[in-house]
Amino acid sequence: MIIAVDFDGTIVENHLPKIGKEFPFAVECLIRLQQEEQHQIILWTVREDELLDQAVEWCEKRGLVFYAINKNNPEEKAQGSRKLKVDLFIDDLNLGGIPEWELIYKMIKAQKFSRNYEEVYRSAFKVQEKAFLKRNFLLRLGTLFAEFH
Ligand SMILES: [Mg+2]
Incomplete structure (x- = not known):
């Protein structure tokens, strides 16, 4: 699957322009989804220029290297505000917010995307x-x- 993930408020607490504290297991879960499940993870953030570089560097220092950043694939030219062609978005602005990372990981691994958390x-x-x-x-x-x- 191709999965777009937000940074501020999703991987780390939202303290833009600063980088907030990491949400528990966020980076670990994303790395595992890449390595164990072969998912392609795209960073999808409002950050640009220096602020974007800081976030990318923060992730890479922790071993998290994205397939693409703010675009569909590494070859694509920067695409502005066009919606990404992905299978899934992980974003704190999702209706209902986002679950904890452990649950996100399990949901993706089990391919359960029901909005009915009880069912999940x-x-x-x-x-x-x-x-x-x-x-x-x-x-x-x-x-x-x-x-x-
Ligand atoms: Mg956010």
Whole structure:
């Protein structure tokens, strides 16, 4: 798969123009997706020029080398704001935010992209039914409380 990943707010905490603290396992998960699963990872960020270089360098120092940066492939000329032709975006601006990196990794590995996280938990992670039901009950209780609040 071709996967586009955002930098600020996704790989690291968003402190643009500074580079924030890494989210746990972000780099490790991306490297594993490249190496174990042969996915092509594209960096897709608003960063440009020096700020972009800093982010790329930050990643490379940690062993994360992108297939392409802000474009579809290494040969393509910089393409401005055109949407990338990718299979998946990992971005903190996703509706509902993004899950933790461990979950992102497992979802991609299991090819489970359901927006229904309950389903993902159940099918991809083999969380025991009991634990799921308990969690689901608490969620429902929370929803109920919110409705009457
Ligand atoms: Mg972002």
